Amino acid sequence: MRDAAPGKIFLKDYKPFGYLVDFVHLTFDLSPHATRVTTKIGFRPNPEAEDKTFFLHGEHLKFISATIDGMPVTPLITAEGLTCHVPPHDFVWETVVEIDPANNTALEGLYMSKGMYSTQCEAEGFRKITFYPDRPDVMSVFTVRINGDLPVLLSNGNKVATGPGFAEWHDPWPKPAYLFALVAGELINHPGRFTTKSGRDVELNIWVRPGDEDKCAFAMEALRKSMKWDEDVYGREYDLDIFNIVAVDDFNMGAMENKGLNIFNSSAVLASPETATDLNFERIEAIIAHEYFHNWTGNRITCRDWFQLCLKEGLTVFRDSQFTSDMRSAPVKRIADVIDLRGRQFPEDAGPLAHPVRPESYEEINNFYTATVYEKGAEVIGMLKRLVGDDGYARALDLYFDRHDGQACTIEDWLTVFQDATGRDLSQFKRWYSQAGTPRLTVEESWEGDRYTLTFTQETRPTPHSPDPKPQVIPIAVGLLGPNGDEIQPTTLLEMTDATQSFTFDGIPSKPVPSILRGFSAPVALDRKVSREERAFLLAHDTDPFNRWEAGRALAREILTEGARTGAPLDGDFAEGLRNVLRDDSLDPAYRALMLALPGQSEIAAALHAAGTVPDPMAIWTASETLKDQIARLAEAELATLYEEMQVREPYAPNADQAGRRALRNAALAFLNRRDGAMRARAQYSAADNMTMQLAALGCLLAAGNGVSELEDFYDQWQGERLVLDKWFAIQVMQADPWGAVPTTARLTQHSDFMWQNPNRFRAVFGSLAGNHAGFHAADGAGYRLLADWLIRLDAVNPQTAARMCAAFQTWRHYDAGRQLNARAELERIAATPDLSRDMTEMVGRMLS
Numbered sequence: 001m002r003d004a005a006p007g008k009i010f011l012k013d014y015k016p017f018g019y020l021v022d023f024v025h026l027t028f029d030l031s032p033h034a035t036r037v038t039t040k041i042g043f044r045p046n047p048e049a050e051d052k053t054f055f056l057h058g059e060h061l062k063f064i065s066a067t068i069d070g071m072p073v074t075p076l077i078t079a080e081g082l083t084c085h086v087p088p089h090d091f092v093w094e095t096v097v098e099i100d101p102a103n104n105t106a107l108e109g110l111y112m113s114k115g116m117y118s119t120q121c122e123a124e125g126f127r128k129i130t131f132y133p134d135r136p137d138v139m140s141v142f143t144v145r146i147n148g149d150l151p152v153l154l155s156n157g158n159k160v161a162t163g164p165g166f167a168e169w170h171d172p173w174p175k176p177a178y179l180f181a182l183v184a185g186e187l188i189n190h191p192g193r194f195t196t197k198s199g200r201d202v203e204l205n206i207w208v209r210p211g212d213e214d215k216c217a218f219a220m221e222a223l224r225k226s227m228k229w230d231e232d233v234y235g236r237e238y239d240l241d242i243f244n245i246v247a248v249d250d251f252n253m254g255a256m257e258n259k260g261l262n263i264f265n266s267s268a269v270l271a272s273p274e275t276a277t278d279l280n281f282e283r284i285e286a287i288i289a290h291e292y293f294h295n296w297t298g299n300r301i302t303c304r305d306w307f308q309l310c311l312k313e314g315l316t317v318f319r320d321s322q323f324t325s326d327m328r329s330a331p332v333k334r335i336a337d338v339i340d341l342r343g344r345q346f347p348e349d350a351g352p353l354a355h356p357v358r359p360e361s362y363e364e365i366n367n368f369y370t371a372t373v374y375e376k377g378a379e380v381i382g383m384l385k386r387l388v389g390d391d392g393y394a395r396a397l398d399l400y401f402d403r404h405d406g407q408a409c410t411i412e413d414w415l416t417v418f419q420d421a422t423g424r425d426l427s428q429f430k431r432w433y434s435q436a437g438t439p440r441l442t443v444e445e446s447w448e449g450d451r452y453t454l455t456f457t458q459e460t461r462p463t464p465h466s467p468d469p470k471p472q473v474i475p476i477a478v479g480l481l482g483p484n485g486d487e488i489q490p491t492t493l494l495e496m497t498d499a500t501q502s503f504t505f506d507g508i509p510s511k512p513v514p515s516i517l518r519g520f521s522a523p524v525a526l527d528r529k530v531s532r533e534e535r536a537f538l539l540a541h542d543t544d545p546f547n548r549w550e551a552g553r554a555l556a557r558e559i560l561t562e563g564a565r566t567g568a569p570l571d572g573d574f575a576e577g578l579r580n581v582l583r584d585d586s587l588d589p590a591y592r593a594l595m596l597a598l599p600g601q602s603e604i605a606a607a608l609h610a611a612g613t614v615p616d617p618m619a620i621w622t623a624s625e626t627l628k629d630q631i632a633r634l635a636e637a638e639l640a641t642l643y644e645e646m647q648v649r650e651p652y653a654p655n656a657d658q659a660g661r662r663a664l665r666n667a668a669l670a671f672l673n674r675r676d677g678a679m680r681a682r683a684q685y686s687a688a689d690n691m692t693m694q695l696a697a698l699g700c701l702l703a704a705g706n707g708v709s710e711l712e713d714f715y716d717q718w719q720g721e722r723l724v725l726d727k728w729f730a731i732q733v734m735q736a737d738p739w740g741a742v743p744t745t746a747r748l749t750q751h752s753d754f755m756w757q758n759p760n761r762f763r764a765v766f767g768s769l770a771g772n773h774a775g776f777h778a779a780d781g782a783g784y785r786l787l788a789d790w791l792i793r794l795d796a797v798n799p800q801t802a803a804r805m806c807a808a809f810q811t812w813r814h815y816d817a818g819r820q821l822n823a824r825a826e827l828e829r830i831a832a833t834p835d836l837s838r839d840m841t842e843m844v845g846r847m848l849s
């Protein structure tokens with residue numbers, strides 16, 4: 001199945017649709033290969049629209065019939081949709097089409113997964129279900145009747161009728177088609193309830209396949225917490241009598257916020273202590289919250305067009321980060337978010353896939369569900385909140401919900417609300433939405449008399465999207481420390497607006513040590529020459545938890561880049577600083593675990609590239625191994641003590657406190673494993689009664705080249721649990737050394753459990769290969785070749801997931817000529833594949849351009 005190709009779409013070309021939709025009635029007669037969809041739509045000319053062309057999107061639909069006010073009509077049908085002559089007044093349009101859910105492997109539209117029907121319509125999947133103006137600014141009230149021989153038949157809104165072989169649903173809230181959902185199957189529900197603050201009693205259900213019902217309790221609790229949090233913090237209440245969540249095994253992403261019927265990748269719902277790690281639990285809590293929060297930021301207020309995607313995604317990511325910070329540890333969440341931003345978004349901004357938070361053109365919108373739109377989009381909102389203050393933010397959000405409820409909005413609407421609520425001019429701030437690239441911030445300092453001055457310069461690399469970037473508004477949180485480590489200037493927010501700008505602090509008696517960009521107050525790359533001593537000083541004394549961590553991180557990054565560049569032996573500064581942190585029991589274990597996490601090899605490669613050096617993946621790997629050995633040696637005593645102290649003796653609970661202790665214990669284990677002949681890892685593996693400890697021990701064993709029998713044992717124990725089997729696949733590739741990564745991946749693709757059409761399984765294997773830096777970037781190109789082989793294969797059945805994984809190539813130009821040649825050859829081979837999808841064509845084209 002290939003997609004229709006309308007070419008490039010531009011933000012500037014936006015025009016409202018010529019018709020308003022008063023109602024939509026859908027009837028589904030379910031059948032795996034021939035589901036009949038009867039659609040009845042009330043159209044009315046849109047007085048706001050000049051262009052009255054009647055065009056309905058529709059792809060891969062078997063047309064059966066169409067009528068207007070009951071009279072048969074013959075529309076003109078193309079691969080993209082249909083046009084038809086229609087009356088100049090309101091009319092009722094009816095069509096009948098047939099679709100083939102069982103053969104829908106792209107997992108977009110209505111598809112079957114293991115005997116169950118499920119939908120995914122965002123962004124443009126509804127047009128694969130029926131002919132419709134499939135654009136987010138067309139909102140309507142939907143009534144859905146499902147006829148089918150399955151026990152559970154679900155759609156959006158409230159259930160209005162049901163009987164043998166049918167169910168009828170009505171959603172009173174007008175919505176765009178991308179929020180439509182239908183599920184049908186043999187499902188079991190895990191029920192719950194929630195009473196909203198105004199007293200609405202809401203029925204909650206998590207629907208899963210039989211056998212999974214014991215893995216829903218955590219997600220249900222997360223849902224109830226999210227509902228309460230949104231009432232308490234944003235004053236947002238749920239607005240239907242029922243809220244359904246369904247877990248699906250074959251799903252292209254994490255989850256989808258369909259109105260009243262969220263559909264989840266089963267990996268984002270199902271969890272038990274034995275089968276899920278602490279990180280899985282935390283991710284589930286965050287995704288449940290994210291999708292629930294979309295009910296207001298996304299559903300009640302939606303996007304005018306897909307260029308405005310960050311309006312709902314950036315805001316909802318920001319909201320789910322706030323939620324996690326409140327439920328768990330705020331500094332730990334902040335650090336984790338920044339690690340993620342630097343790991344996924346900075347590379348995007350630094351390479352051929354760079355685009356503004358609000359893109360201005362696209363060929364395939366699914367390619368723009370990116371770290372830039374989501375995570376940088378959330379950072380932009382964080383900056384806005386910092387600039388207008390908590391009260392200003394709260395007033396702006398109240399106004400946003402009041403003014404725009406029920407509308408399809410733009411970034412302009414969003415910023416106007418902030419201007420109106422706070423009186424602040426945001427015209428310069430708006431550049432964060434239109435300019436691509438990560439601003440690089442350099443700093444000069446001077447201290448004379450008792451005046452201390454910081455001078456910042458910002459620079460953003462030109463990209464095709466933003467060839468002439470202008471200065472942006474950068475909120476820089478700064479604190480100053482005195483020579484004995486006391487804070488002499490508490491955190492203050494500097495607002496940088498010029499290309500170069502100075503800020504002075506008076507009454508500073510001695511030369512201070514500045515702590516700059518506290519809390520990571522803006523998504524910029526801070527480029528400041530800092531001595532090792534000063535970093536060590538901040539690592540010991542900074543009162544800002546983010547910057548204290550950052551000092552250690554920067555130190556490790558410098559040591560590793562230096563080691564990779566020169567091959568010289570590493571000095572022990574970092575290990576020394578770490579020992580003090582590890583001994584400091586006043587620090588949260590989760591925080592100390594993050595201190596022990598070294599920058600990843602791709603982060604070092606990016607740092608080298610930014611500094612003008614061509615990264616050598618093998619040298620980076622060697623430096624990283626050397627540093628780990630050194631830490632293990634120099635801090636062995638502290639690590640061994642922590643390993644004992646952090647043992648959790650209470651029954652397993654996936655809360656932040658226990659998870660933090662386990663994280664620190666496992667971080668210590670990874671180092672100790674280099675010294676104790678895998679003695680502890682082996683013991684931990686056999687004693688483990690939860691997946692967090694079992695998997696960490698297995699990882700250590702594999703990293704040390706041991707663990708053959710444990711790997712077999714793990715498979716035997718978990719072969720019936722598909723989500724655990726994903727871990728079994730992933731960990732082998734992740735823990736392989738640079739020589740083993742490609743052969744291991746190749747061997748695993750031959751395994752009888754390698755169900756490559758399942759996105760989770762494909763990602764487990766190839767996402768891990770892409771993440772094994774030295775393995776993927778093997779000098780002979782074997783990593784590139786293997787990934788390209790499989791992307792070509794996957795693209796023919798599931799373009800969305802293939803295109804997403806293809807971003808693994810985005811840094812290809814950073815490497816040496818030999819690697820570039822190999823990578824280019826693979827990208828060109830993909831590009832030359834007959835019938836390549838629109839998704840892949842666009843991605844590969846951008847990477848080659």
Ligand code: B3K
Pocket residue numbers: 122123253255256257290291294313366369
């Ligand atoms: N809105 C969906 C993502 C849809 C992706 C379409 N390719 C999930 C989310 O962000 O909550």
Ligand code: ZN
Pocket residue numbers: 290294312313316
């Ligand atoms: Zn979202």
